[in-house]
Amino acid sequence: xxxxxxxxxxxxxxxxxxxxxxxxxxxxxxxxxxxxxxxxxxxxxxxxxxxxxxxxxxxxxxxxxxxxxxxxxxxxxxxxxxxxxxxxxxxxxxxxxxxxxxxxxxxxxxxxxxxxxxx
Numbered sequence: 001x002x003x004x005x006x007x008x009x010x011x012x013x014x015x016x017x018x019x020x021x022x023x024x025x026x027x028x029x030x031x032x033x034x035x036x037x038x039x040x041x042x043x044x045x046x047x048x049x050x051x052x053x054x055x056x057x058x059x060x061x062x063x064x065x066x067x068x069x070x071x072x073x074x075x076x077x078x079x080x081x082x083x084x085x086x087x088x089x090x091x092x093x094x095x096x097x098x099x100x101x102x103x104x105x106x107x108x109x110x111x112x113x114x115x116x117x118x119x
Contacts, residue, residue, distance in 0.1 A: 024054060028068065082104060
């Protein structure tokens with residue numbers, strides 16, 4: 001802490017536990033609710049700094065929460081099996097799709113579940 005030689009003032013703030021809110025923080029993560037895997041238009045894409053109050057957010061409602069940048073190349077390979085859509089890093093072209101073919105469900109799961117250490 002820096003205190004000027006001229007100014008010898010120290011300000012301390014005290015907050016009660018009730019005044020401090022707790023949040024889950026998601027940076028560009030994609031959240032997929034249970035049952036929505038084949039419906040990308042229902043996926044929730046966070047804008048870069050999204051806060052969810054812990055009291056109002058149940059992680060058990062979601063099948064997947066992942067950071068898309070680590071999955072772009074492999075997800076593009078899955079998309080190539082049924083469409084010519086080019087996937088950007090932000091996944092917007094994928095999120096615009098209403099429904100994916102059931103035949104790619106297993107491949108999408110494998111891409112999302114792949115450990116980040118493989119990248």
